[in-house]
Amino acid sequence: MITVKAPGKLYIAGEYAVVEPGMPAIIVALDQFVTVSITQSDEIGSIESKQYQENSLYWRRNGDKMVFDNRDNPFHYILSAIRFTEQYALEQGKKLKLFKLNINSQLDSEDGRKYGLGSSAAVTVGTVKALCQFYGLVLSKDEIYKLSAIAHLDVQGNGSLGDIAASVYGGWIAYRSFNHGWLRAQRHVATLSQLLDMKWPDLDVQMLQPPRDLELMIGWTGSPASTSQLVDKITIATATRHEAYLQFLKASKACVTAMIQGFETGDLAEIQHQITINRRLLQELSTLSEVSIETTLLKQMCDLAEAGGGAAKTSGAGGGDCGITIISQQVNTQAIRDQWQLVGVEPLDLKVHEVADMTID
CATH class of the missing domain: 3.30.230.10 (Ribosomal Protein S5; domain 2)
Known part of the structure; x- marks a missing residue:
């Protein structure tokens, strides 16, 4: 076998x-x-x-x-x-x-x-x-x-x-x-x-390679979302708002490029700063396209994580599924997890899949 x-x-x-x-x-x-x-x-x-x-x-x-x-x-x-x-x-x-x-x-x-x-x-x-x-x-x-x-x-x-x-x-x-x-x-x-x-x-x-003190928190809303259908909706909506969509692409590229540099230099604060910017960009895309990316429950999850010292946003297509939080390992995250559960977000106890060989074939 x-x-x-x-x-x-x-x-x-x-x-x-x-x-x-x-x-x-x-x-x-x-x-x-x-x-x-x-x-x-x-x-x-x-x-x-x-x-x-x-x-x-x-x-x-x-x-x-x-x-x-x-x-x-x-x-x-x-x-x-x-x-x-x-x-x-x-x-x-x-x-x-x-x-x-x-x-x-x-x-x-x-x-x-x-x-x-x-x-x-x-x-x-x-x-x-x-x-x-x-x-x-x-x-x-x-x-x-x-x-x-x-x-x-x-x-x-x-x-x-x-x-x-x-x-x-x-x-x-x-x-x-x-x-x-x-x-x-x-x-x-x-x-x-x-x-x-x-x-x-x-x-x-x-x-x-993430900074040593970076902790990834994952919250699940319990509501599934269809990535393919959400991407379809965004594609249709942004086709008629082309200039605004191009501005979104330009801003997203600058944000993620800066975040990659944060990984390369081990700068957790810069990574968190760009996570916050990326959340705002996705909110603007949602308004532009009239597609619900950050649902009410995902917004609650992100707001609670930010109040607890983390940087948070939706993950993937949004519309349900999971949100993520990047936070320092020095922060006691139990309070955030407890607050998530009170509003109906399930903290997922998942770890990163570690790779021994970091080279690309």
Whole structure:
């Protein structure tokens, strides 16, 4: 049996802007995992997971039509990861085999609700890694990222793929997304093997080392949010307010770049200052787009953390899920946790997924 793990993630800064090529974000991988096990089968293949069952369809009404949207169903990402990894295996001269795939996730609550820790990305990366081992394919982290990104984007259709990067590289990373239009064009003319060998325009992943006294606090609102749908709404809204959106991108880039420098110099105060600025920028984007990013409960969570000495903001697309707080380890955070619980925010006792090797392949 082959068993691999892929960690979940949280966005620290740079959300929404990062969907544009070259725009920076900071993301952290967490010590909660999707575990994928694979064994060869002689008679029939199977995909099993107690968390991910293909027994639900999600749809909305568009006039008189039923429109199905399964971009938040991890089962589809598993199938896409299998399809593209096996296509790559065929290109490498491998013979396809039957297998049994078992998937277990720590990235959802016990009652099945999502924490917003990037379960679809982690299950994509985990499936790709397991199948690569199964077929004897030796890929670097960069190549695993590219193959996983292609499979994930084929289902979701939008997003920065930063959650894929966090699951592949682990730890704290500075991430800049690739040009999606370039990839779409290349897929018509290049094989997967060629795509994995290419340099992808604007793509960049940099490992970061946090200050020693930095503590990451995570609060969960208990309300799931759909990243793909929120990104859709922002894209539609900002298309008619292009100049204001460009100003948001410029300000976000300056903010996250300064925050990256704070990581490089070990300056916790600078990181906290930029977190506060990034929160304000996302609030302005929310007003601009009329999309609810910082919900009432997320606002309460952030305000309580700031009053307790931390710098706080929404994480990821917002609209629910989690918020994060960057605070000094010298501060007693129990009071903040207690206040969060009083308003209905659950503190998540999660640690950063540590990486022994900080190099990028």
